[in-house]
Amino acid sequence: MVLRGGIDKQVAERIKSAASHMVQNLMDNDSAMATLSRMISIDPTLYDHSASVAMFSTVMARRQFGDKMPIRDVEILAQSGLYHDAGKSCVPNAILNKPGAFTPEEFEVMKGHVHHGFRELSIAIHAGAPIDPLVAQVAIEHHERFTGKGYPYGKRGRFEDDAENGIHPYSRIISIADAYSALLMKRVYKPALPAEKALELMEKSAPDDFDPMIFEPFVASVKLSLNALRDAREREKTKGNIYMVDKGDSIAAKIAESRKAEAVKSAVTKPKIGA
Numbered sequence: 001m002v003l004r005g006g007i008d009k010q011v012a013e014r015i016k017s018a019a020s021h022m023v024q025n026l027m028d029n030d031s032a033m034a035t036l037s038r039m040i041s042i043d044p045t046l047y048d049h050s051a052s053v054a055m056f057s058t059v060m061a062r063r064q065f066g067d068k069m070p071i072r073d074v075e076i077l078a079q080s081g082l083y084h085d086a087g088k089s090c091v092p093n094a095i096l097n098k099p100g101a102f103t104p105e106e107f108e109v110m111k112g113h114v115h116h117g118f119r120e121l122s123i124a125i126h127a128g129a130p131i132d133p134l135v136a137q138v139a140i141e142h143h144e145r146f147t148g149k150g151y152p153y154g155k156r157g158r159f160e161d162d163a164e165n166g167i168h169p170y171s172r173i174i175s176i177a178d179a180y181s182a183l184l185m186k187r188v189y190k191p192a193l194p195a196e197k198a199l200e201l202m203e204k205s206a207p208d209d210f211d212p213m214i215f216e217p218f219v220a221s222v223k224l225s226l227n228a229l230r231d232a233r234e235r236e237k238t239k240g241n242i243y244m245v246d247k248g249d250s251i252a253a254k255i256a257e258s259r260k261a262e263a264v265k266s267a268v269t270k271p272k273i274g275a
């Protein structure tokens with residue numbers, strides 16, 4: 001979702017209600033992580049990148065903060081996911097969809113999407129669109145990295161500890177959801193990865209990139225969810241086999257029964273030769 005048509009009041013109302021519906025649907029869904037991972041791997045068009053970032057973030061926030069995080073705040077987080085790459089609408093398609101590696105100049109243009117997003121969202125907010133200012137902050141911060149190796153400002157650590165140089169918690173959540181979603185999806189320059197492989201890669205870069213207080217519960221939650229899904233599939237398979245055996249047995253028994261009945265019937269009704 002790159003919002004090519006720009007952000008106006010109507011678009012913002014639609015996104016706000018999409019975020020609200022999304023949050024309501026995901027709040028009680030324990031297997032959401034695994035289900036979303038699978039859907040994106042199988043068919044990325046089912047849920048495009050921004051929607052999946054919004055949903056992963058919602059599930060993460062729910063797991064991490066439970067009822068302590070008011071629904072209104074979860075909805076702002078979901079909106080932040082939907083808008084985080086809004087600035088990509090200002091990046092030329094030739095760069096956005098380039099199959100190979102970026103030149104240093106192209107990478108600079110690509111990095112500009114965080115500024116474009118912040119500017120577009122700020123303009124919309126000033127024009128009265130129902131968007132919380134935090135959403136614009138997340139748009140400019142979602143490529144910052146926990147140890148300061150990200151862009152555009154090289155912010156580091158937590159906003160709670162350092163309001164000037166720290167990264168807002170919503171941006172730290174979105175950056176994890178963003179990386180996970182990007183790895184799962186097929187792009188012109190990379191294949192889609194299975195959830196397990198995506199997690200493995202993220203675990204390698206995590207010490208530099210992500211807040212451990214958010215990343216560790218995220219990994220635990222995805223693993224738990226994937227295991228639960230695998231167990232459920234195994235149970236279904238076993239149940240299916242038993243069902244087939246049962247079904248086969250009962251069909252065989254019915255056939256044998258009907259053959260016996262036929263034999264009895266014909267023995268009774270057949271005229272005896274020579275009688």
Ligand SMILES: [Fe+2]
Nearest residue numbers: 084085142143
């Ligand atoms: Fe981005």
Ligand SMILES: [Fe+2]
Nearest residue numbers: 049084085178
């Ligand atoms: Fe993104």
